[in-house]
Amino acid sequence: MGGVFDRLAELLVDEVPVALATIVEGVGVDGPDGHLLVRRSTGDGVEVVGSLGDPDLNRVVARDALGELSAGRSGVRHYGEHGEARGESVSVFVESFAAPPRMLVFGAVDFTAALVRVAKVLGYRVTVCDAREIFATTQRFPLADEVVVDWPDRLLAEVGADLRRRDAVCVLTHDVKFDVPAIVGALATSVGYIGVMGSRRTHDDRLKRLREAGITDEQLARLRSPIGLDIGARTPEETAVSIVSEIIALRTGRSTRALSATDGPIHD
Amino acid sequence: MALARVVDVEGSGPRLPGAVMAVTADGEVAGSVSGGCVEGAVVSEALDVLATGDRRMVTFGYSDDEAFAVGLTCGGTIHLFIERLDW
Numbered sequence: 001m002g003g004v005f006d007r008l009a010e011l012l013v014d015e016v017p018v019a020l021a022t023i024v025e026g027v028g029v030d031g032p033d034g035h036l037l038v039r040r041s042t043g044d045g046v047e048v049v050g051s052l053g054d055p056d057l058n059r060v061v062a063r064d065a066l067g068e069l070s071a072g073r074s075g076v077r078h079y080g081e082h083g084e085a086r087g088e089s090v091s092v093f094v095e096s097f098a099a100p101p102r103m104l105v106f107g108a109v110d111f112t113a114a115l116v117r118v119a120k121v122l123g124y125r126v127t128v129c130d131a132r133e134i135f136a137t138t139q140r141f142p143l144a145d146e147v148v149v150d151w152p153d154r155l156l157a158e159v160g161a162d163l164r165r166r167d168a169v170c171v172l173t174h175d176v177k178f179d180v181p182a183i184v185g186a187l188a189t190s191v192g193y194i195g196v197m198g199s200r201r202t203h204d205d206r207l208k209r210l211r212e213a214g215i216t217d218e219q220l221a222r223l224r225s226p227i228g229l230d231i232g233a234r235t236p237e238e239t240a241v242s243i244v245s246e247i248i249a250l251r252t253g254r255s256t257r258a259l260s261a262t263d264g265p266i267h268d
Numbered sequence: 269m270a271l272a273r274v275v276d277v278e279g280s281g282p283r284l285p286g287a288v289m290a291v292t293a294d295g296e297v298a299g300s301v302s303g304g305c306v307e308g309a310v311v312s313e314a315l316d317v318l319a320t321g322d323r324r325m326v327t328f329g330y331s332d333d334e335a336f337a338v339g340l341t342c343g344g345t346i347h348l349f350i351e352r353l354d355w
Contacts, residue, residue, distance in 0.1 A: 005353060024275055024349040025325055034323070034351075074285040076276050076347075093275040093349060095286050267280045267344075 004035040004050035008097075011039065015125070017099045019065035021052065025091035027081050028053040038065045056082040057090065065094045072098040072166070100125045101166040104159070105144075106152045106182040107173030108135035111197065114236035115170060116144050118244050124168070129155045131178065152178065156185030165192035168247050170227065172197045180209050187219050193247045195227035202226075229256050269293075270314035272350045274301050275325075279344035293318050301348060302328070314350055323351040 004020070011018045018039040023029050033053040038061075041047045046066065052058050060083030068074070074095045080087020103119045105112050108130035119126045120143045129148040130136035136149045148155055152171075163169070169186040171194070173179045179196060183206075186194045198206060203225050210220060228242035229249065249256045259266060274287040282303035289299040289307065291314035300307055306328045313326050329345040 022273075022349065022351075024323075029323055076285075093273070093285070095273070265280050267282070 004037045007037055007049045011037075012097060015099055017069055018097050019069040020095045020097070021061045021065050022093045022095070023052055023090060024076065024093045026089045028090060036061055036065070038062045039069070040066060052090075052092065054082055059083065060085075061092055061094070065096075068094045069096045069098065072096055101168070102127065102159075102163065103168045103170065104129060104155070104163075104186075106130070106169070106171045106178065107175075107197075108132065108137075108140060108147075109172055109174075111172050111236045111239055113141055114240040115172070115243060116141050118237070118240040119168075122244055127155075127159075130173075152182030153185040156182070156189065160185060160189040160191075163189040163191040165190065166251070167191045168193040168195070170195045170197075170243060172227075174198055174202065176206065176209055179206065180213060183210060183223065184213055184215065187215065187222060193250055194223050195243055195246065196223055196225035197227045198225065200226065224250070270318045270350055270352050272301055272310050272314050272326075272348050274346055275349045276347040277344060278346075281344035281346050283346075289314070291315065291318070302346065306346070310348065310350070313348075317350045317352050321352050323349070325349055 008018060008020060016039065018037060021036040021038065023034040028034060031053050033051040035050045036052050036058055037049040039047050046062065048062055052061060057079060060079065064077060076091050076093050078088050079090045079092060081089050100123050103124040103126045105115055105126065105128050108128055112128055116126050116128060125145045127146045127148060128136060128141045128144045129150060129152055131149065131151050133149050136147050138147050141147050169191050171179045171182045173182065174197060183194065183196060207220060224246060228239060229246045231242050233239040233242040255262065269290050269292045272289045274283055274285050276285060283301055287301050289297060289301045289310060291297050291311055297311060301310055317324065326348045327345060
Protein backbone atom coordinates (compact mmCIF):
# COMPACT_ATOMS: atom_id res chain seq x y z
CA MET A 1 0.00 0.00 0.00
CA GLY A 2 2.86 2.34 0.90
CA GLY A 3 4.28 2.32 -2.60
CA VAL A 4 0.97 3.35 -4.14
CA PHE A 5 0.33 6.26 -1.79
CA ASP A 6 3.94 7.50 -1.81
CA ARG A 7 3.86 7.58 -5.61
CA LEU A 8 0.41 9.22 -5.60
CA ALA A 9 1.69 11.97 -3.29
CA GLU A 10 4.67 12.63 -5.60
CA LEU A 11 2.48 12.84 -8.71
CA LEU A 12 -0.09 15.11 -7.03
CA VAL A 13 2.63 17.50 -5.87
CA ASP A 14 3.89 17.67 -9.47
CA GLU A 15 0.30 18.11 -10.77
CA VAL A 16 0.62 15.02 -12.99
CA PRO A 17 -2.77 13.48 -13.93
CA VAL A 18 -3.22 10.09 -12.25
CA ALA A 19 -6.04 7.66 -11.40
CA LEU A 20 -6.30 5.59 -8.23
CA ALA A 21 -8.42 2.43 -8.25
CA THR A 22 -9.48 0.96 -4.87
CA ILE A 23 -11.44 -2.21 -4.17
CA VAL A 24 -14.31 -1.03 -1.98
CA GLU A 25 -16.59 -4.10 -1.92
CA GLY A 26 -16.56 -7.77 -2.79
CA VAL A 27 -13.68 -10.13 -3.51
CA GLY A 28 -10.35 -8.80 -2.26
CA VAL A 29 -11.65 -6.03 -0.03
CA ASP A 30 -10.11 -7.74 3.01
CA GLY A 31 -7.00 -8.87 1.16
CA PRO A 32 -3.47 -7.52 1.30
CA ASP A 33 -3.82 -5.75 -2.07
CA GLY A 34 -6.53 -3.40 -3.14
CA HIS A 35 -5.00 -0.29 -4.69
CA LEU A 36 -3.87 0.31 -8.24
CA LEU A 37 -2.34 3.56 -9.42
CA VAL A 38 -2.43 4.23 -13.18
CA ARG A 39 -1.28 7.05 -15.40
CA ARG A 40 -0.10 7.70 -18.90
CA SER A 41 3.64 8.26 -18.97
CA THR A 42 5.79 9.46 -21.85
CA GLY A 43 4.89 8.27 -25.33
CA ASP A 44 2.46 5.35 -25.28
CA GLY A 45 3.71 4.17 -21.90
CA VAL A 46 1.53 3.47 -18.89
CA GLU A 47 2.79 3.54 -15.31
CA VAL A 48 1.06 1.08 -13.01
CA VAL A 49 1.79 0.72 -9.28
CA GLY A 50 0.12 -1.69 -6.85
CA SER A 51 -2.35 -4.50 -7.47
CA LEU A 52 -5.99 -5.44 -7.02
CA GLY A 53 -4.96 -9.03 -6.39
CA ASP A 54 -5.58 -10.51 -9.86
CA PRO A 55 -3.55 -9.86 -13.02
CA ASP A 56 -6.57 -9.83 -15.35
CA LEU A 57 -8.52 -7.55 -13.05
CA ASN A 58 -5.49 -5.25 -12.89
CA ARG A 59 -5.29 -5.09 -16.68
CA VAL A 60 -8.98 -4.32 -17.21
CA VAL A 61 -9.21 -1.79 -14.40
CA ALA A 62 -6.02 -0.05 -15.54
CA ARG A 63 -7.52 0.37 -19.01
CA ASP A 64 -10.85 1.67 -17.66
CA ALA A 65 -9.14 3.97 -15.16
CA LEU A 66 -7.18 5.65 -17.97
CA GLY A 67 -10.49 6.28 -19.75
CA GLU A 68 -12.07 7.72 -16.63
CA LEU A 69 -9.00 9.88 -16.08
CA SER A 70 -9.17 11.42 -19.55
CA ALA A 71 -12.86 12.16 -18.97
CA GLY A 72 -12.08 13.57 -15.51
CA ARG A 73 -14.65 11.22 -13.93
CA SER A 74 -14.62 9.46 -10.57
CA GLY A 75 -17.00 6.66 -9.61
CA VAL A 76 -17.61 3.03 -8.70
CA ARG A 77 -17.34 0.32 -11.38
CA HIS A 78 -18.23 -3.36 -11.07
CA TYR A 79 -16.33 -6.39 -12.37
CA GLY A 80 -16.09 -10.12 -12.17
CA GLU A 81 -13.25 -11.62 -10.11
CA HIS A 82 -10.95 -11.59 -13.13
CA GLY A 83 -12.15 -8.33 -14.59
CA GLU A 84 -15.18 -9.65 -16.49
CA ALA A 85 -17.22 -6.66 -17.63
CA ARG A 86 -20.54 -8.27 -16.76
CA GLY A 87 -19.44 -9.46 -13.34
CA GLU A 88 -20.56 -7.96 -10.06
CA SER A 89 -18.22 -9.65 -7.62
CA VAL A 90 -15.80 -6.75 -7.17
CA SER A 91 -16.64 -3.06 -6.80
CA VAL A 92 -13.79 -0.69 -7.60
CA PHE A 93 -13.76 3.03 -6.90
CA VAL A 94 -11.82 4.81 -9.61
CA GLU A 95 -10.74 8.28 -8.58
CA SER A 96 -9.39 10.67 -11.19
CA PHE A 97 -6.89 13.29 -10.19
CA ALA A 98 -6.94 15.37 -13.37
CA ALA A 99 -4.61 18.30 -13.94
CA PRO A 100 -6.18 21.55 -12.72
CA PRO A 101 -8.19 23.58 -15.25
CA ARG A 102 -6.35 26.50 -16.80
CA MET A 103 -7.21 30.16 -16.85
CA LEU A 104 -5.41 32.58 -19.15
CA VAL A 105 -5.83 36.21 -18.18
CA PHE A 106 -4.81 38.79 -20.77
CA GLY A 107 -4.02 42.27 -19.47
CA ALA A 108 -1.99 42.99 -16.33
CA VAL A 109 -4.32 45.37 -14.49
CA ASP A 110 -5.77 45.57 -10.96
CA PHE A 111 -8.79 43.53 -12.06
CA THR A 112 -6.33 40.84 -13.06
CA ALA A 113 -4.75 40.69 -9.60
CA ALA A 114 -8.17 40.19 -8.00
CA LEU A 115 -9.21 37.62 -10.62
CA VAL A 116 -6.00 35.64 -10.08
CA ARG A 117 -6.72 35.45 -6.33
CA VAL A 118 -10.30 34.25 -6.83
CA ALA A 119 -9.31 31.80 -9.59
CA LYS A 120 -6.69 30.25 -7.29
CA VAL A 121 -9.39 29.68 -4.66
CA LEU A 122 -11.29 27.70 -7.31
CA GLY A 123 -8.22 25.63 -8.19
CA TYR A 124 -7.27 27.08 -11.57
CA ARG A 125 -3.76 27.05 -12.87
CA VAL A 126 -3.50 30.73 -13.80
CA THR A 127 -1.36 32.41 -16.46
CA VAL A 128 -1.24 36.20 -16.72
CA CYS A 129 -0.12 37.60 -20.07
CA ASP A 130 0.61 41.17 -21.11
CA ALA A 131 3.02 42.54 -23.69
CA ARG A 132 4.08 45.38 -21.40
CA GLU A 133 7.07 44.33 -19.35
CA ILE A 134 6.61 46.87 -16.58
CA PHE A 135 3.10 45.62 -15.80
CA ALA A 136 3.49 41.89 -16.30
CA THR A 137 5.59 41.09 -13.23
CA THR A 138 5.42 38.32 -10.65
CA GLN A 139 5.56 41.02 -7.93
CA ARG A 140 2.18 42.32 -9.06
CA PHE A 141 0.67 38.83 -9.40
CA PRO A 142 2.32 36.75 -6.71
CA LEU A 143 -0.39 34.05 -6.82
CA ALA A 144 -0.25 33.54 -10.60
CA ASP A 145 1.33 30.25 -11.65
CA GLU A 146 3.09 32.08 -14.46
CA VAL A 147 3.38 35.63 -15.71
CA VAL A 148 4.22 35.88 -19.40
CA VAL A 149 5.46 38.98 -21.20
CA ASP A 150 4.23 38.41 -24.73
CA TRP A 151 1.47 39.12 -27.21
CA PRO A 152 -1.74 37.16 -26.63
CA ASP A 153 -1.85 35.63 -30.10
CA ARG A 154 1.66 34.29 -29.63
CA LEU A 155 0.90 32.75 -26.25
CA LEU A 156 -2.33 31.24 -27.64
CA ALA A 157 -0.48 29.81 -30.64
CA GLU A 158 1.75 28.03 -28.13
CA VAL A 159 -0.78 26.72 -25.57
CA GLY A 160 -4.14 27.03 -27.38
CA ALA A 161 -4.22 23.41 -28.58
CA ASP A 162 -4.27 22.21 -24.95
CA LEU A 163 -7.29 24.29 -23.93
CA ARG A 164 -10.52 22.37 -23.25
CA ARG A 165 -14.09 23.07 -22.20
CA ARG A 166 -13.21 23.35 -18.53
CA ASP A 167 -10.57 26.02 -19.20
CA ALA A 168 -11.14 29.78 -19.37
CA VAL A 169 -9.75 32.79 -21.19
CA CYS A 170 -10.39 36.24 -19.68
CA VAL A 171 -9.48 39.31 -21.68
CA LEU A 172 -9.19 42.32 -19.38
CA THR A 173 -7.06 44.65 -21.48
CA HIS A 174 -9.56 47.27 -22.76
CA ASP A 175 -7.12 47.90 -25.56
CA VAL A 176 -8.14 46.93 -29.09
CA LYS A 177 -4.64 46.34 -30.34
CA PHE A 178 -4.28 43.79 -27.58
CA ASP A 179 -7.75 42.33 -27.08
CA VAL A 180 -8.68 41.74 -30.73
CA PRO A 181 -5.75 39.33 -31.29
CA ALA A 182 -6.46 37.75 -27.89
CA ILE A 183 -10.11 37.09 -28.82
CA VAL A 184 -9.32 35.89 -32.34
CA GLY A 185 -6.69 33.56 -30.87
CA ALA A 186 -9.04 32.25 -28.16
CA LEU A 187 -11.85 31.64 -30.67
CA ALA A 188 -9.51 29.34 -32.57
CA THR A 189 -9.30 27.03 -29.52
CA SER A 190 -11.79 24.68 -27.81
CA VAL A 191 -11.70 26.70 -24.58
CA GLY A 192 -15.05 26.63 -22.76
CA TYR A 193 -15.22 30.23 -21.59
CA ILE A 194 -14.09 33.43 -23.28
CA GLY A 195 -14.94 36.55 -21.29
CA VAL A 196 -14.03 40.04 -22.44
CA MET A 197 -14.07 43.12 -20.22
CA GLY A 198 -15.30 46.50 -21.36
CA SER A 199 -18.14 48.97 -21.29
CA ARG A 200 -21.10 48.48 -23.62
CA ARG A 201 -19.62 51.11 -25.89
CA THR A 202 -16.24 49.33 -25.96
CA HIS A 203 -18.09 46.10 -26.61
CA ASP A 204 -19.92 47.52 -29.66
CA ASP A 205 -16.70 48.95 -31.05
CA ARG A 206 -14.92 45.66 -30.45
CA LEU A 207 -17.60 43.66 -32.27
CA LYS A 208 -17.12 45.89 -35.28
CA ARG A 209 -13.38 45.30 -35.27
CA LEU A 210 -13.79 41.57 -34.79
CA ARG A 211 -16.16 41.37 -37.76
CA GLU A 212 -13.61 43.29 -39.79
CA ALA A 213 -11.07 40.68 -38.72
CA GLY A 214 -13.31 38.02 -40.31
CA ILE A 215 -15.01 36.69 -37.17
CA THR A 216 -18.52 35.35 -37.85
CA ASP A 217 -21.64 36.01 -35.74
CA GLU A 218 -21.64 32.36 -34.75
CA GLN A 219 -18.13 32.72 -33.34
CA LEU A 220 -19.06 35.98 -31.63
CA ALA A 221 -21.87 34.16 -29.83
CA ARG A 222 -19.18 32.27 -27.86
CA LEU A 223 -17.99 35.51 -26.25
CA ARG A 224 -19.15 36.63 -22.83
CA SER A 225 -18.83 40.34 -23.40
CA PRO A 226 -19.13 42.47 -21.36
CA ILE A 227 -17.63 39.94 -18.95
CA GLY A 228 -19.34 38.68 -15.79
CA LEU A 229 -22.74 38.30 -14.18
CA ASP A 230 -24.92 41.29 -13.40
CA ILE A 231 -24.47 41.35 -9.61
CA GLY A 232 -23.62 45.03 -9.41
CA ALA A 233 -19.89 44.44 -8.92
CA ARG A 234 -17.80 47.61 -8.64
CA THR A 235 -14.42 46.79 -7.14
CA PRO A 236 -11.84 44.53 -8.81
CA GLU A 237 -12.57 41.86 -6.18
CA GLU A 238 -16.34 42.01 -6.70
CA THR A 239 -15.81 41.92 -10.46
CA ALA A 240 -13.61 38.83 -10.07
CA VAL A 241 -16.45 37.09 -8.19
CA SER A 242 -18.90 38.07 -10.94
CA ILE A 243 -16.56 36.60 -13.58
CA VAL A 244 -15.95 33.26 -11.89
CA SER A 245 -19.68 32.98 -11.11
CA GLU A 246 -20.36 33.34 -14.81
CA ILE A 247 -17.78 30.65 -15.60
CA ILE A 248 -19.44 28.23 -13.16
CA ALA A 249 -22.97 29.00 -14.44
CA LEU A 250 -21.87 28.52 -18.06
CA ARG A 251 -20.34 25.14 -17.23
CA THR A 252 -23.39 23.88 -15.33
CA GLY A 253 -25.95 25.48 -17.62
CA ARG A 254 -27.87 26.76 -14.62
CA SER A 255 -29.93 29.92 -14.32
CA THR A 256 -28.17 32.69 -12.47
CA ARG A 257 -31.09 33.56 -10.26
CA ALA A 258 -30.94 33.35 -6.47
CA LEU A 259 -31.79 29.89 -5.13
CA SER A 260 -34.30 31.58 -2.84
CA ALA A 261 -36.18 32.70 -5.97
CA THR A 262 -36.26 29.23 -7.57
CA ASP A 263 -37.27 25.72 -6.62
CA GLY A 264 -35.92 22.35 -7.73
CA PRO A 265 -32.77 20.54 -6.68
CA ILE A 266 -29.72 22.52 -5.58
CA HIS A 267 -27.31 19.79 -6.70
CA ASP A 268 -27.65 17.84 -9.93
CA MET B 269 -4.45 7.46 9.72
CA ALA B 270 -7.79 6.39 8.32
CA LEU B 271 -9.05 7.76 5.03
CA ALA B 272 -12.80 8.18 4.44
CA ARG B 273 -13.70 8.84 0.81
CA VAL B 274 -17.03 9.59 -0.83
CA VAL B 275 -17.27 6.97 -3.59
CA ASP B 276 -20.90 7.31 -4.65
CA VAL B 277 -23.75 9.80 -4.28
CA GLU B 278 -27.44 9.19 -4.99
CA GLY B 279 -29.83 12.07 -5.32
CA SER B 280 -28.90 15.43 -3.89
CA GLY B 281 -25.58 15.21 -2.09
CA PRO B 282 -23.35 17.95 -0.79
CA ARG B 283 -20.00 16.59 -2.00
CA LEU B 284 -18.99 14.63 -5.10
CA PRO B 285 -17.10 11.32 -5.23
CA GLY B 286 -13.51 11.98 -4.25
CA ALA B 287 -14.32 14.21 -1.27
CA VAL B 288 -12.07 12.93 1.49
CA MET B 289 -11.49 13.16 5.21
CA ALA B 290 -8.43 11.89 7.09
CA VAL B 291 -8.61 10.94 10.76
CA THR B 292 -5.69 10.11 13.05
CA ALA B 293 -5.81 7.95 16.16
CA ASP B 294 -5.52 11.14 18.23
CA GLY B 295 -8.75 12.36 16.66
CA GLU B 296 -7.08 14.93 14.43
CA VAL B 297 -9.25 15.54 11.35
CA ALA B 298 -8.47 17.03 7.92
CA GLY B 299 -10.94 17.52 5.06
CA SER B 300 -14.65 16.74 4.97
CA VAL B 301 -17.12 14.48 3.21
CA SER B 302 -20.43 16.35 3.50
CA GLY B 303 -21.73 19.73 4.52
CA GLY B 304 -21.05 18.85 8.14
CA CYS B 305 -24.05 16.52 8.51
CA VAL B 306 -22.23 13.21 8.99
CA GLU B 307 -18.65 14.12 9.89
CA GLY B 308 -19.10 13.24 13.57
CA ALA B 309 -20.29 9.74 12.73
CA VAL B 310 -17.54 9.29 10.14
CA VAL B 311 -14.90 10.09 12.77
CA SER B 312 -16.28 7.34 15.04
CA GLU B 313 -16.26 4.85 12.15
CA ALA B 314 -12.78 5.93 11.13
CA LEU B 315 -11.42 5.45 14.65
CA ASP B 316 -12.92 1.95 14.64
CA VAL B 317 -11.28 1.21 11.28
CA LEU B 318 -7.96 2.48 12.70
CA ALA B 319 -8.29 0.17 15.67
CA THR B 320 -9.40 -2.95 13.79
CA GLY B 321 -7.90 -2.42 10.34
CA ASP B 322 -11.20 -3.57 8.75
CA ARG B 323 -11.94 -1.57 5.61
CA ARG B 324 -15.61 -0.89 5.07
CA MET B 325 -18.32 0.88 3.12
CA VAL B 326 -20.57 3.11 5.18
CA THR B 327 -23.81 4.60 3.87
CA PHE B 328 -25.59 7.69 5.11
CA GLY B 329 -29.07 8.51 3.90
CA TYR B 330 -31.93 10.80 4.64
CA SER B 331 -32.96 10.80 8.25
CA ASP B 332 -36.37 12.15 9.20
CA ASP B 333 -36.58 10.32 12.50
CA GLU B 334 -35.10 12.34 15.31
CA ALA B 335 -34.03 9.13 17.00
CA PHE B 336 -31.38 8.83 14.30
CA ALA B 337 -29.28 11.91 14.69
CA VAL B 338 -27.02 11.03 11.77
CA GLY B 339 -28.20 11.56 8.22
CA LEU B 340 -28.20 13.92 5.32
CA THR B 341 -30.92 16.53 5.57
CA CYS B 342 -30.75 17.19 1.81
CA GLY B 343 -32.51 13.91 0.97
CA GLY B 344 -29.58 12.24 -0.77
CA THR B 345 -27.54 9.17 0.07
CA ILE B 346 -23.75 9.02 0.22
CA HIS B 347 -21.56 5.96 0.25
CA LEU B 348 -18.18 6.24 1.92
CA PHE B 349 -15.23 3.86 1.86
CA ILE B 350 -13.11 3.97 4.99
CA GLU B 351 -9.69 2.33 5.18
CA ARG B 352 -6.58 2.48 7.29
CA LEU B 353 -3.53 3.78 5.46
CA ASP B 354 -0.44 1.83 6.46
CA TRP B 355 2.47 3.66 4.90
